Amino acid sequence: MPSIIAGPLKINSVGGGVVNFGDAFYLSPKSADKTNAGSGSLNTGDFINTNTGLSSTNPFDPDVSDQNVTANA
Template identity: 65%
Template sequence: MPALIGPVSITSVGGGVVTFGDTFYVSPKSSSKTSTGSGAVNTGNFVNTNTGISGTNTLDPDFADQNNVANA
C-alpha cells in the first residue's frame, strides 16, 4: 500500500539513507559514539539553547555499545 508523506524539511544528510514510502527492512551499516556537552548537537530550523556551565563525562567502561555483527 502506498504511503502518504506530508511536508518534509531535510537540512542535511551526512552519510546516511533517507527513505520514504514502503520499506521492508532498514538497518544501520555502521555505528559511532559521540560525547558532547549540553546543547551542542541540537537539530531543527529554529534552535534556542540557554545553557550555563556544562560538563560531559566521557568515561565509558563498556567494551561494546552497538554491535554490528552479521549486519550485512
C-alpha cells in the same frame, strides 16, 4: 504501507545514512558511532537559543561496545 507526505519536508543533511519513505522489508544500520556532547550542543533547527550555564560531559564508557555491527550486508 505506502507513505503519503502532505506538506513540506526538510532534510538538512544525510551523512552516509538512509532516508526511507514507504515500504521497507528490512532496514539495518551500516555503521555505528558514539558522540559525547554536553548540554546545549547538537541542536538542530532554524532559530536556536540555548542558555545552559555550566556544562560538563564525561566521555568514560565502561561497557566499551554499545551496538555491534556484524554480518550486516
